[in-house]
Amino acid sequence: MNIAILGFGTVGSGVYKIIQNAKRQAQNLHVRHILIRKNKKPDLPEMTDSIDEILNDKDVDVVVEVIGGIEPAHQYIVDALKHKKHVITANKAVIAEYMDEFTRIAAENDAKFYFESSVGGGIPWIQGLERALRVDDVTKIQGIFNGTSNFILDQMHRTGKPFNEVLMEAQQLGYAEADPSADIDGIDVANKLCISVDIAYDLFIKPTAELPIFGIRNITEDDMTHFDKLGMTIKLMGKSHQRGNEFDYMVEPTLYYGDTLEAHTRDNYNLISLIGETIGTLKFMGQGAGQLPTANAVIQDILDIYQGKEHLKREFKSSFKFQPNLTKNDYIVRSEIDCSPLFKGFETELRGDYLLIHNIPVGEMHRLMRKVLQRDESAFMASLPTKKGGAAK
Ligand SMILES: NC(=O)C1=CN([C@@H]2O[C@H](COP(=O)(O)OP(=O)(O)OC[C@H]3O[C@@H](n4cnc5c(N)ncnc54)[C@H](OP(=O)(O)O)[C@@H]3O)[C@@H](O)[C@H]2O)C=CC1
Numbered sequence: 001m002n003i004a005i006l007g008f009g010t011v012g013s014g015v016y017k018i019i020q021n022a023k024r025q026a027q028n029l030h031v032r033h034i035l036i037r038k039n040k041k042p043d044l045p046e047m048t049d050s051i052d053e054i055l056n057d058k059d060v061d062v063v064v065e066v067i068g069g070i071e072p073a074h075q076y077i078v079d080a081l082k083h084k085k086h087v088i089t090a091n092k093a094v095i096a097e098y099m100d101e102f103t104r105i106a107a108e109n110d111a112k113f114y115f116e117s118s119v120g121g122g123i124p125w126i127q128g129l130e131r132a133l134r135v136d137d138v139t140k141i142q143g144i145f146n147g148t149s150n151f152i153l154d155q156m157h158r159t160g161k162p163f164n165e166v167l168m169e170a171q172q173l174g175y176a177e178a179d180p181s182a183d184i185d186g187i188d189v190a191n192k193l194c195i196s197v198d199i200a201y202d203l204f205i206k207p208t209a210e211l212p213i214f215g216i217r218n219i220t221e222d223d224m225t226h227f228d229k230l231g232m233t234i235k236l237m238g239k240s241h242q243r244g245n246e247f248d249y250m251v252e253p254t255l256y257y258g259d260t261l262e263a264h265t266r267d268n269y270n271l272i273s274l275i276g277e278t279i280g281t282l283k284f285m286g287q288g289a290g291q292l293p294t295a296n297a298v299i300q301d302i303l304d305i306y307q308g309k310e311h312l313k314r315e316f317k318s319s320f321k322f323q324p325n326l327t328k329n330d331y332i333v334r335s336e337i338d339c340s341p342l343f344k345g346f347e348t349e350l351r352g353d354y355l356l357i358h359n360i361p362v363g364e365m366h367r368l369m370r371k372v373l374q375r376d377e378s379a380f381m382a383s384l385p386t387k388k389g390g391a392a393k
C-alpha cells in the first residue's frame with residue numbers, strides 16, 4: 001500500500017520511522033511521497049513540495065495529513081478525497097471543524113476518512129467508542145483528552161515546578177500543539193470532545209466560543225498546594241452527558257480524590273471513559289500525545305484500510321439538542337475580586353481565598369465565570385468531585 005505523508009514534523013516523521021523499521025503487518029506499507037513546505041530543502045528522496053504531484057500520482061493509495069491547523073490541511077484533505085485517495089489525519093482541529101464535509105466527500109468518492117490518532121493519541125478510543133455504539137447508546141463521555149495539560153498538571157503536582165517550565169518540557173517532548181494555547185486554554189480538548197460527541201450521538205457540533213470551555217492557563221502553584229491539602233488532584237477534563245433528547249458538553253479543570261484512576265493518570269497519558277447502557281463504564285488509557293504512540297494510531301488506521309475493515313457510518317441525523325444546563329456541579333473559584341454577588345442565586349461558601357458554589361448548572365457557571373474573567377483575568381475555577389452521593393466540601 002502506497003502512502004503520501006503531508007507534513008514531516010513530530011507525527012509525520014514518526015509514521016515514516018515506523019514504516020521504515022516495519023514489523024508485522026506494517027511491512028505491507030510503503031512511503032512514496034512526503035510533502036514539505038515550498039522552497040524547503042528536501043533531505044529524503046521521497047520529499048516533494050508539490051501537492052499536485054501527490055494528488056495526481058495514481059499509485060498513491062493513502063494520504064496521511066499531519067500538517068496541522070485548518071488551511072491548507074482542509075483543502076488538501078478535500079482534494080485527496082476527490083482524487084479517490086483514502087485519507088488518514090491526526091489533525092483534530094480540522095476534523096472538528098469539517099467532520100461533516102469530509103464524511104460526505106469521502107462517501108461520494110468511495111474513499112475512507114479515518115482519524116483514530118486525532119483523539120487520545122495512541123489510545124484506540126474512536127475504535128472503542130464505535131464498537132460500544134454497535135450495541136449501546138452512549139450516555140456519557142468524559143476524559144483527560146490532552147497530553148500536554150496532563151503533563152503540566154502532573155509535573156506541577158509531583159515536582160512543584162512552575163507552569164511555564166513544564167510547558168516548555170512538554171513542547172520539547174513533542175506533546176504540545178504548534179500554538180500551545182490550544183492545549184492550555186482547553187481548545188484541543190474541545191476539538192477532541194466535539195469529534196467524540198459527533199460520533200457518539202451522530203450529530204455535528206463545532207467547537208465555537210459559546211461552548212462551556214475553561215482551561216488551565218490561570219492555575220498557580222498556590223492553587224496546586226491548596227488542592228493537595230484537600231487531598232485532591234486537578235485534571236483538565238472534557239465531559240458530555242446525554243439525557244432524553246438533550247446533551248451537554250463542557251471542558252473544565254476538575255478535582256479528583258486521590259483514589260481515582262483520573263488522579264493517577266500521569267505524564268502525557270490520557271484516560272477516556274464512556275458509559276453505555278449494557279457495557280456500563282469503559283475506560284481507555286494510554287499515551288495521548290507523543291511521536292510514536294500517535295504515529296502508531298495512524299498506522300493502525302492505514303492497516304484497517306489495507307484489511308478492508310470498515311469504521312462506523314456517520315449520518316449526523318440525530319435530533320439531540322445541546323442543553324448547556326443539563327447537569328449541575330459544585331465549583332471552587334479563586335479570584336481577586338469579590339465575585340459572590342455574581343453567584344447570589346446559588347448557595348456559596350467562602351473558604352479562605354476560595355469561593356465554593358454549590359449545585360449550579362454547568363452552562364450558568366461558565367457564563368458567570370466569563371463575567372468574573374472580564375474583571376479579573378487571572379481568576380481560576382474547577383469543578384469539585386462528588387463522592388458517595390455527596391458533594392465535596
Ligand atoms: N504531537 C502529538 O503528540 C500529536 C499531534 N497530533 C496532531 O497531528 C498534527 C501534526 O502534529 P505535529 O506533528 O506534532 O506537528 P509539527 O508542527 O511537529 O509538524 C507539522 C509539520 O508540517 C509542516 N507543515 C506545515 N505546513 C505545511 C505545508 N503547508 N506544507 C508542508 N508542510 C507543512 C511543518 O513544517 P514547519 O516545521 O516548517 O512548520 C511541520 O514539519 C497536528 O494536527 C496535531 O494536532 C495529534 C495527536 C498527537
Ligand SMILES: N[C@@H](CC=O)C(=O)O
Nearest residue numbers: 146147148176177289
Ligand atoms: N497537543 C496534543 C497532542 C495530541 O493530541 C496533546 O497534548 O494532547
